[in-house]
Amino acid sequence: MIYVSTRGRAPALDFEGVTLAGLASDGGLYVPETWPRFSHDDIAAMAGLPYAELAQRVMQPFVGDSLAPDRLLALTTAAYGRFSHAAVTPLVQLDEKQWLLELFHGPTLAFKDVALQLLGLLFEEFLARRDDHLTIVGATSGDTGSAAIDAVAGRAKVDIFMLHPHGRVSAVQRRQMTTVLAPNVHNIAIDGSFDDAQAMVKRMFNDGAVTGRFGIAAVNSINWARLMAQVVYYFAAALQLGAPQRKIAFSVPTGNFGDVFAGYVAAQMGLPVERLIVATNVNDILHRALAQGDYSAGTVTPTAAPSMDIQVSSNFERLLYDAGGRDGALLADQMARFEATKALQLTNAQRDHAAHLLTSARADADAMIAAQRWAFDHCGQVIDPHTAIALHAARIAEGLPADVPVVTLATAHPAKFGDAVMAAIGQQPVLPARVGDLFDREERYDRLPGDYAAVRDYVTARATPRNG
Numbered sequence: 001m002i003y004v005s006t007r008g009r010a011p012a013l014d015f016e017g018v019t020l021a022g023l024a025s026d027g028g029l030y031v032p033e034t035w036p037r038f039s040h041d042d043i044a045a046m047a048g049l050p051y052a053e054l055a056q057r058v059m060q061p062f063v064g065d066s067l068a069p070d071r072l073l074a075l076t077t078a079a080y081g082r083f084s085h086a087a088v089t090p091l092v093q094l095d096e097k098q099w100l101l102e103l104f105h106g107p108t109l110a111f112k113d114v115a116l117q118l119l120g121l122l123f124e125e126f127l128a129r130r131d132d133h134l135t136i137v138g139a140t141s142g143d144t145g146s147a148a149i150d151a152v153a154g155r156a157k158v159d160i161f162m163l164h165p166h167g168r169v170s171a172v173q174r175r176q177m178t179t180v181l182a183p184n185v186h187n188i189a190i191d192g193s194f195d196d197a198q199a200m201v202k203r204m205f206n207d208g209a210v211t212g213r214f215g216i217a218a219v220n221s222i223n224w225a226r227l228m229a230q231v232v233y234y235f236a237a238a239l240q241l242g243a244p245q246r247k248i249a250f251s252v253p254t255g256n257f258g259d260v261f262a263g264y265v266a267a268q269m270g271l272p273v274e275r276l277i278v279a280t281n282v283n284d285i286l287h288r289a290l291a292q293g294d295y296s297a298g299t300v301t302p303t304a305a306p307s308m309d310i311q312v313s314s315n316f317e318r319l320l321y322d323a324g325g326r327d328g329a330l331l332a333d334q335m336a337r338f339e340a341t342k343a344l345q346l347t348n349a350q351r352d353h354a355a356h357l358l359t360s361a362r363a364d365a366d367a368m369i370a371a372q373r374w375a376f377d378h379c380g381q382v383i384d385p386h387t388a389i390a391l392h393a394a395r396i397a398e399g400l401p402a403d404v405p406v407v408t409l410a411t412a413h414p415a416k417f418g419d420a421v422m423a424a425i426g427q428q429p430v431l432p433a434r435v436g437d438l439f440d441r442e443e444r445y446d447r448l449p450g451d452y453a454a455v456r457d458y459v460t461a462r463a464t465p466r467n468g
């Protein structure tokens, strides 16, 4: 499989290349040159497979020659063997129409583990081949940092430096990062906000003195391999509910548009997806874009669902590219205008194409709490704020055929957002036993001033330079 940039000017790469590359050199995002397609019979033959085997079958066309099937299966078996549920991503029934897909049974209790556990293994595999070294630098307001650290802790040829704003992440989130004591993990508490930390990371990616010596890499959801790993659970859920004979709808709590784009990819591959519902909180740029064609960034309002508090959704570019007929020059133009004015109008072609599959809904705090109460009072299910936003959108969706089940993606374990759950339903969710000693473990992190030079010197003193 060959990958091309959404902005049409970066060199094409194979799967190994895009996994290590992150952003394309023309500022675009990598996508497969064509969507691989499974027949009705291919999909029917996937029913009943263990998750790791299903993952190998769904991902093999994207991986191509970069990994032999038995090697890819070894990696998916290792990655998903670390999940605490034998089904990896189990489905839970709510009522005759509504279902939850629990994506939070990985080591750090958020759906990001599904992709990052595999990505950590892919990094190790490809770096060993090239005898090269990667230095991951990231800023986190919570979930991504802990999932990325867990995925690469102790792995050869990778160092990770994760910045978090000192005193501004929850104790659970901080401890999930700082109690990982592997020597290749470096936690940095920055004096300042998340945006300050993020700005320092961006500056480091553009600092030739750093990038000249070190293989600096990102682990955010612009990485194609992350999206690819997320396609698998759309297949897993749909097969359980009767695909390929029956169509399925999904409701997805959306921030950077990575998770829902994976559902879009599943549909392009032949999975019978009736609809993808893009659920946003009051930070509703995507709802405005899909409902009105107006993709314009505002200011971020902090909510109880912080992983959806975004201004700009980086993966939306991949949809615009595909929906706009894969015209790299057109998209490069659109994105240049967006970067200058923070606003973009979708073309009619983009809107029409998106509308075949995607609808959107927005939930404010009251709607979110009402969804948490409904799940608890009527189904005995405790759900986190992100999941609640998507469940609200699933329950108000109109025009779906009566026999189409609606699957809400449950993206975080409720105990990760215990205070918000307590406020909504009056119950404090308990952390699962396997992370229950989190508060007894030793923590390790360094605190640095909110000053770029201090962070740069810290990283360059500890990272391993790349070879050659």
Ligand SMILES: *Cc1c(COP(=O)(O)O)cnc(C)c1O
Residues within 6 Å of the ligand: 110, 111, 112, 143, 144, 221, 253, 254, 255, 256, 257, 258, 259, 260, 307, 308, 386, 411, 412
């Ligand atoms: C990251 C995250 C999301 C948003 O996913 P995107 O792929 O960025 O759209 C939703 N819920 C939770 C709990 C998350 O951690």
